Amino acid sequence: MTDTHQAITEDQWQRAKLIWDYHQMGHDVAPVDVAIGLGSHDLGVAAASADLYRTGLFPVLVFTGGNSPTTQARFPRGEAVHFREHALELGVPDHAILVEPNAANTGQNITLTRDLLAANGITPKTVLLVSKPYMERRSFATARKLWPEVEVLCASEPLELDDYIKSIGDEKLVLDMLVGDLQRVMEYPKLGFAIAQDVPEEVRAAYESLIRDGFTSRLIDS
Structure with a gap:
């Protein structure tokens, strides 16, 4: 300690x-159309996303997030960019990853990711939000408000x-x-x-x- x-x-x-x-929402993780790794200071989000990808739960993984005062020094190229690089190191193939590099808050994580997916011809019915462990409930509540037409599940590092x-x-x-x-x-x-x-x-x-x-x-x- x-x-x-x-x-x-x-x-x-x-x-x-x-x-x-x-x-923590305590959701039973099931197969979904898309997973979304929410940017933050915590690189464990990328690791958890990679672990879940390797289980075959989803074909597409989006990392979303620009920078904030708490992440600028650690992730100078942006949260989503660094998360993608870490996921690639952990074996997620490049073709499975999309990057949304501009979101500055959780609401933008959701809305800009939705727009990015639409631009790539993807309209998911189910999404898995991967976040810091203590952010599951807030990310769930945000997605349900801003993207009510999709079914939302939440996951995080099992810590x-x-x-x-x-x-x-x-x-x-x-x-x-x-x-x-x-x-x-x-x-x-x-x-x-x-x-x-x-x-x-x-x-x-x-x-x-x-x-x-x-x-x-x-x-x-x-």
């Missing part, structure tokens, strides 16, 4: 685990919170991101960005408690 982990109390850890579990934190290397940051994504799950439906999701009371209480404890760097003005 990192030094940051030692600064997190057991109670905070348990509250974070509640939120982590809530963010527990402990292992995910080790992969990122910054426990405080991960807890901040868990809190920030939950805020978006709750607030974005009011802005027309996503469908509403039921938030259990214990999850909401964990969220409010972690905010009081200062896990706030990823919150948006609301």
